[in-house]
Amino acid sequence: MHHPKFNDFPADFLWGAASAAYQVEGAWNEDGKGPSVWDLFTKLPGKTFEGSNGDVAVDHYHRVEEDVALMAEMGLKAYRFSVSWPRIFPSGRGEVNEAGLAFYERLIDALLAHGIEPVLTLYHWDLPQALQDEYGGWEDRRIIDDFEHYCVTLYQRFAGKVKYWVSLNEQNYNLTNAYQLGTHPPAVQDRKRFFAANHIAFLANARVIKAFRQHVPNGLIGPSFAYSPAYPASCAPSDMLAFENAEEFTNLWWLDAYCFGRYPQAALAYLRETGEAPEILPGDLELLREGTPDYIGVNYYYTLTFTDNPLGGQTMQRINTTGQKGTTPSSGVPGLYKTTPNPHLETSNWDWAIDPTGMRIALRRLSSRYGLPLMITENGLGEFDKLTADGRVQDDYRIAYLHSHLKACQEAMQDGVELIGYCAWSFTDILSWLNGYQKRYGFVYVERDEQGGSLRRIKKESFHWYSQVIASGGKTL
Numbered sequence: 001m002h003h004p005k006f007n008d009f010p011a012d013f014l015w016g017a018a019s020a021a022y023q024v025e026g027a028w029n030e031d032g033k034g035p036s037v038w039d040l041f042t043k044l045p046g047k048t049f050e051g052s053n054g055d056v057a058v059d060h061y062h063r064v065e066e067d068v069a070l071m072a073e074m075g076l077k078a079y080r081f082s083v084s085w086p087r088i089f090p091s092g093r094g095e096v097n098e099a100g101l102a103f104y105e106r107l108i109d110a111l112l113a114h115g116i117e118p119v120l121t122l123y124h125w126d127l128p129q130a131l132q133d134e135y136g137g138w139e140d141r142r143i144i145d146d147f148e149h150y151c152v153t154l155y156q157r158f159a160g161k162v163k164y165w166v167s168l169n170e171q172n173y174n175l176t177n178a179y180q181l182g183t184h185p186p187a188v189q190d191r192k193r194f195f196a197a198n199h200i201a202f203l204a205n206a207r208v209i210k211a212f213r214q215h216v217p218n219g220l221i222g223p224s225f226a227y228s229p230a231y232p233a234s235c236a237p238s239d240m241l242a243f244e245n246a247e248e249f250t251n252l253w254w255l256d257a258y259c260f261g262r263y264p265q266a267a268l269a270y271l272r273e274t275g276e277a278p279e280i281l282p283g284d285l286e287l288l289r290e291g292t293p294d295y296i297g298v299n300y301y302y303t304l305t306f307t308d309n310p311l312g313g314q315t316m317q318r319i320n321t322t323g324q325k326g327t328t329p330s331s332g333v334p335g336l337y338k339t340t341p342n343p344h345l346e347t348s349n350w351d352w353a354i355d356p357t358g359m360r361i362a363l364r365r366l367s368s369r370y371g372l373p374l375m376i377t378e379n380g381l382g383e384f385d386k387l388t389a390d391g392r393v394q395d396d397y398r399i400a401y402l403h404s405h406l407k408a409c410q411e412a413m414q415d416g417v418e419l420i421g422y423c424a425w426s427f428t429d430i431l432s433w434l435n436g437y438q439k440r441y442g443f444v445y446v447e448r449d450e451q452g453g454s455l456r457r458i459k460k461e462s463f464h465w466y467s468q469v470i471a472s473g474g475k476t477l
């Protein structure tokens with residue numbers, strides 16, 4: 001569909017950028033912070049790219065003022081960040097660590113002083129290690145109360161200052177890595193345990209949304225979902241069915257649970273047959289329906305294309321963590337679906353398909369199925385960047401990526417999607433969980449590698465570009 005002309009972005013559109021605590025803060029054991037599961041996991045041999053970890057990350061904890069000043073200089077309207085649960089409750093619950101709250105208050109106040117809207121993520125994967133040790137973290141329903149208590153502590157403290165909240169970040173991606181691929185802590189590979197933990201996370205998500213209504217009545221809350229829309233490899237009915245399977249198992253399983261409070265039918269029937277379905281207790285689905293989101297946060301990076309996968313066929317494989325192009329194997333579930341490269345799309349060096357039209361499709365699918373406002377809570381391009389001898393980073397490939405995806409947002413709005421904001425991933429360079437410091441996403445280059453560095457901030461070409469996009473309200477796109 002080609003629209004005759006583009007509508008303008010709304011005047012109050014949240015032009016933003018994002019980060020996550022573990023990926024930027026550092027100060028991993030300062031001011032009373034307890035260890036998270038990532039603090040321990042990254043120290044185990046062979047888990048991350050060249051053993052990289054977030055002990056220092058980009059030292060945002062000590063450079064909040066400098067980083068917020070850069071955001072203000074850029075003209076950013078919104079900044080999405082996450083709170084580290086073990087900074088607030090070092091052992092997951094119990095005594096609150098005031099120094100932890102004070103840090104986020106300082107950040108929030110600095111943002112507000114510059115007219116930048118804070119978008120606060122409650123959980124971006126850094127579970128307190130104490131809860132993992134005590135009862136197995138997401139595998140035990142006790143986490144629901146502990147998570148609620150932590151979230152309510154933040155609601156009470158920041159209700160008057162923070163309007164936009166994200167509940168769980170990428171539950172789908174994080175728990176798939178944690179319990180199917182074994183690539184995130186606690187590094188389990190067991191589908192039954194995966195679906196069980198995932199169900200408990202839905203309950204926790206619904207519980208904190210329910211509590212939110214009471215404590216932050218004027219705020220908006222929703223989960224951020226890692227949405228990779230499924231495409232069929234061809235119009236062969238077997239590929240179409242593989243695509244339907246993939247969309248249901250890899251996307252609607254989460255989205256329907258969040259927004260409708262139920263699991264999609266074919267996937268649930270299949271899991272009941274294989275004995276992998278989660279245990280649904282009386283009251284569970286009612287809770288899900290009482291805790292549906294105000295908006296859906298969308299983390300969009302790429303589409304995935306699927307083809308038929310026979311029984312005994314391709315199994316789940318880990319993602320490319322080296323940046324060596326063309327090394328990602330096909331991944332799938334035998335009898336259901338497997339991925340195949342899309343010959344129509346270019347990829348990044350990490351083999352992620354670059355597909356702005358896929359973003360428009362993602363936004364349309366979500367908007368028409370759930371009828372909720374949407375916010376892009378992440379979108380960006382991870383690439384090797386080069387700092388030139390004269391101190392510049394010419395990241396025109398990132399500008400091209402962001403430009404085409406913002407155009408797709410505009411088209412989706414033209415298609416009737418209510419899009420309230422766009423947070424590029426990421427503001428500064430960050431630690432990529434499994435890819436170290438070499439896979440860069442930021443508008444601001446941070447001079448460091450896996451071994452360390454000066455941590456100096458350098459504005460990339462994309463910084464200036466995004467700045468003028470924001471200043472024009474998107475008119476210069």
Ligand code: BGP
Nearest residue numbers: 020170173226382432433434439
């Ligand atoms: C999402 C996460 C982010 C970020 C991003 C890029 O899954 O929410 O935290 O890391 O993806 O992924 P990567 O760092 O693997 O390139």
